Amino acid sequence: MDVVSPAEQSRLQTILAAAKAADWNKFETLTDRPFSNTASMREQFEDSSKLIRSARREPNLTAILKHHEDGSRLIFAKIELDDPADQPIMLTLHSTSAEPQSAISIWTFYQEIDFG
Numbered sequence: 001m002d003v004v005s006p007a008e009q010s011r012l013q014t015i016l017a018a019a020k021a022a023d024w025n026k027f028e029t030l031t032d033r034p035f036s037n038t039a040s041m042r043e044q045f046e047d048s049s050k051l052i053r054s055a056r057r058e059p060n061l062t063a064i065l066k067h068h069e070d071g072s073r074l075i076f077a078k079i080e081l082d083d084p085a086d087q088p089i090m091l092t093l094h095s096t097s098a099e100p101q102s103a104i105s106i107w108t109f110y111q112e113i114d115f116g
Contacts (some may be wrong), residue, residue, distance in 0.1 A: 002065045004063050005098040007098075008073070008093065011093065014048075014077065019045065020049075022046075025043050041109070047061070057082055059081055073094070075094075076090065078091075087111050
């Protein structure tokens with residue numbers, strides 16, 4: 001099973017740190033390609049950052065890697081908050097490769113919705 005590369009793992013941790021600090025300016029520098037909709041991403045960041053900052057314990061971050069047909073990598077990270085009943089925050093990244101110089105872009109950063 002493929003794993004997230006050290007560069008990708010570092011980016012995930014830096015994104016989480018920016019969210020904990022409510023630092024949009026830092027977060028915005030953590031994508032290597034422009035956001036497809038900056039206003040929407042800022043809303044996602046602000047909502048997710050607020051949830052992460054309100055957590056009473058350290059959020060638990062897990063990531064799953066999927067290969068895209070073009071050889072690039074999709075990283076789906078789940079950030080679990082205090083209560084297992086809370087809906088987790090989903091962070092989606094796109095990485096051009098496992099190499100250290102890979103271009104890593106932030107695609108989504110939102111809380112899952114429980115339709116149940």
